[in-house]
Amino acid sequence: MANSIKKIGVLTSGGDAPGMNAAIRSVVRTCAFHQIECVGIYRGYEGMIDGDFKALDARSVNHIINKGGTFLKSARSDRFRTKEGRKEAYDQLLKHAVDALVLIGGDGTFTGGMVFNEEYNFPVVGIPGTIDNDIVGTNFTLGYDTALNTVVEAIDKIRDTASSHKRLFFVEVMGRDVGHIALNAGVGSGAEEILVPEEDLGLDRLLESLEKSKHTGKSSSIVVVAEGDKTGKNVFELRDYVEENLEGYDVRVSVLGHMQRGGSPSCFDRVLASRMGVKAVETLIEGKHNVMVGTINNKLELYPIDKAVKGHSKIDEELLRVSDIMST
Structure with missing residues (x-):
């Protein structure tokens, strides 16, 4: 698998979150470091179906680490929920010789990636990007x-x-x-x-x-x-x-x-995005896929996408107690 990864596609999907641009930058520059081609897929899965791809190199992502939103744009795709839509997306990936995908988003993004992997055995790695912090398998999500x-x-x-x-x-x-x-x-x-x-x-x-x-x-x-x-x-x-x-x-x-x-991402989110982007690309290079990059106790870990999608994050019971005490 390591030798077969020549080109990686990166997309953002669902609700935008501060730090997505920093993650895109990290993916692109890690690809450049390992001499792998990288393409940006605009408008998430909708853009993948339409073939809205653009080659990205290290200079393509200058000065975006501090920007909120996502320069690749984001959209929800009803077409990708259908087998016909996913087939069109797969054909576009083959047409553009894309070997693997890095998906930046939340639960809906990962669900789409999981189904796509099941149908076409197409390598995907997820980076959790959502302000709600509601993804299982990571202490913190981007944004x-x-x-x-x-x-x-x-x-x-x-x-x-x-x-x-x-x-x-x-x-x-x-x-x-x-x-x-x-x-x-x-x-x-x-x-x-x-x-x-x-x-x-x-x-x-x-x-x-x-x-x-x-x-x-x-x-x-x-x-x-x-x-x-x-x-x-x-x-x-x-x-x-x-x-x-x-x-x-x-x-x-x-x-x-x-x-x-909205807004410029915090230093924490910029650093987290940079770490997750490197890990995502190098995970694909190592031949691993259908996983999400998470952070547990400040260490990057891989977590199965299907478990991330099916799981439910839990509220911090200790912090609830702290809240009760502080409101006295």
Whole structure:
């Protein structure tokens, strides 16, 4: 297998995450170091079906390590979900003499790569890129650290207003299925309460917590809410419920939304992306594939893609306890 890898394709798929450009840069330059051709596949699997390929060399990726988003662009592909679409993609890879793929993305990206590998035995290696940090087999995904810093900075600014006007703010952050961003950013920003999908706080306990905070002398409060939290139907319902049942608070809602995905990647994400890109290419050179590059206790490890797709990341129970203590 080592001698058969002459050209590697790299793509980004699904939601963008800070650090994706740094990972692309690492893949391209590692290919150049090992004298392997590299092609960028634009618009993810959709671009692979269309043959939207471009040869990349070490100079093609100058000055992108500090850029957010992905210069290869990203798109979701309904066509790739069909056998016909995957056959078109495979034919394009053969046409362009691509021998293996590095896939940068999250659960959906890896699912597509897993199915493609099963059908065509085509070598793929995944690099986890998603701000939600919801991929099993790695302590950190690309973009997670940057997103946390973005959220904490935003909450710090919101707290200035909350304190000035004696307001209660519900701040909604990303996290449809997992609460990693909400929990870590909530602890890091000193939030009075944190609502995550993994722990159903309940409306009564939320009111009890806010009432307790008020009685201890807090004139303003920040409640961080993961978008997938089930305490209420949505963050606006939570606001209405608190306004109806708790006197003395002027309640506001701030939905941070897609700003969490943007921005220049942190140093941590740039370094992680660089390490993962090198590992991904050298894994393919060694003849290994259908795996994801992960980091466990700061060491790069390989993890089967099928297990990464089927697994569920768990919330940090110790940090939940820390959160409870800090909200006293």
